[in-house]
Amino acid sequence: MxxxxxxxxxxxxxxxxxxxxxxxxxxxxxxxxxxxxxxxxxxxxxSPLSHVKSIIVTGNSFYPEDEVIEQSGIAKGTNIWTINKEEIIQTLENDPLIKNAEVETKLPWTVEIHLIEHERVGYIKKENEYYPVLGNGTVLEESKIKRLSGDAPLLLSFSQEDVLVEMSKELSNLPSNILNIISEIHWTPTDKNKNDITLYMTDGFMVQSSIRNFSEKMKVYPSIASQLEPGSEGIIHIGVGAYFEPFNQEITEEEIISTDGDE
CATH class of the missing domain: 1.20.5 (Single alpha-helices involved in coiled-coils or other helix-helix interfaces)
Structure with a gap:
């Protein structure tokens, strides 16, 4: 080896x-x-590279962009890393016109504010002028108009604020295809039920219902109206069940239409 x-x-x-x-x-x-x-x-x-140079606002219709930016407290030149998103969102959502807010930072120097505002669900009338009502019951006192455009129903006799708020919330949950065919809603309380309401529809029918669970109950309206003879005139009752009551006629069994629901 x-x-x-x-x-x-x-x-x-x-x-x-x-x-x-x-x-x-x-x-x-x-x-x-x-x-x-x-x-x-x-x-x-x-350095200035971390300072906010661009602020973008989307979803705003009630407020101009500069007012939303001022309300948020964000200013150009603010260090983008010092922005407290949660605090800004809370500030914006405390506004009665704003339903939801989101704040997004995009490097190097852009901040985006995305808003979802409460929708206009109706109008109330005061001294020959009309004021928009939002989905949370807020009345826009500064946005009065002289004539209705037909984009939302007229709310009449809602003399109690809590009732108007409850009605507005129900309307905000109503499908737009049904909301758009309601011309007027009258608050018609009785001794038995303070939530009773009477509706006048654009297709000529009247509807008697209740504020409670109104958005759910009214979903059956298109189906009921489509089953009635053209030219029929009367009241559609929508509550525990649903039935059609012709004007000046007795209700027959054939005119009763059963549906599920609660008063």
Missing amino acids: EKEKIVSIEDRIPKLKQARKKKANRRLIFYLSIFFFLIAIIVYLQ
């Missing part, structure tokens, strides 16, 4: 030193990279 080659310690020392040096250099580069990265972040945070 050949004699094994023996490497002396003197031959290995230079290689060990070289390996240690490479390892130390890699460690130094790693720490320097972290150091300069942190320096870059500090410089960025202190």
